[in-house]
Amino acid sequence: MVEWLGFAEACEIVQVKLGLNGxxxxxxxxGAVLRRDFSIGHSPTEVHDEERRLFPSTSRTPQGPSDADRQSLTIIHHQSFLDWLQGFPPGKATGDEIPPVVPHRPKGTSYAAADAPLVQEMHNLISRGEYPSARSAAMSLIAKIKGAGTPDSLARRLVDRYKETYGANGE
Known part of the structure; x- marks a missing residue:
């Protein structure tokens, strides 16, 4: 018996067993891989050169590796995968039992309270003429912005809040 399966091979088994499209x-x-519902690893034949780029201990790129890159290097322990798969009735998957795949911030949480003082600080910086635009002021405060994301996405969130508070012209 094969001890490890590639992600693509395991995906084909899920399609056949549960009657789902690709x-x-x-x-x-x-989603099961991200939740660690079964044992996973990384392909030893492919990881040596790619591992630093795809699974860095500290990411050098803000967005990190794509899911497709990570999936191509993911291997799944055969027996733990089969045990997980037994929890689904054959050919009866409706999609209702499929949990959300993308990790996200819980609904009802917001960074609005944490952003408010930064938006005020942005307004002060722009009013004093230290920065010509909301974006440049937001970029100057990037280290203070709470939450995860790329510097661009964090700055964009702060600029959006600035525009909500002070209008497009900052008045």
């Missing part, structure tokens, strides 16, 4: 099977399987 995209639904991939979403279900990748």
């Amino acid at each position: 995209a639904r099977a991939k979403a279900l399987l990748w």
Whole structure:
């Protein structure tokens, strides 16, 4: 018996066993991988050169590796995968049992309270003429912005809040 399966091979098994199309099977399987519902690893034949780029201990790029890159290097322990798969009735998957795949901030939480003093600080910086635009002021405060994301996405959130508070012209 094969001890490890590639992600693509496991995805094909999910399609056949649960009667899902490729995209639904991939979403279900990748969600299970992210939740560590079964034992996973990284392909030893492919990881040596790619590991630093795809699985860095500290990411050098803000966005990190794509899911497709990570999936191509993910291997799944065969027996733990089969044990996980037994929890689904054959050919009866409706999609209702497929949990969300993308990790996200819980609904009802917001960075609005944490952003408010920064928006005020942005306004002061722009009013004093230290920065010509909301974006440049937001970029100067990047280290103070709470939350995860790329510097661009964090700055964009702060600029959006600035525009909500002070209008497009900052008045």
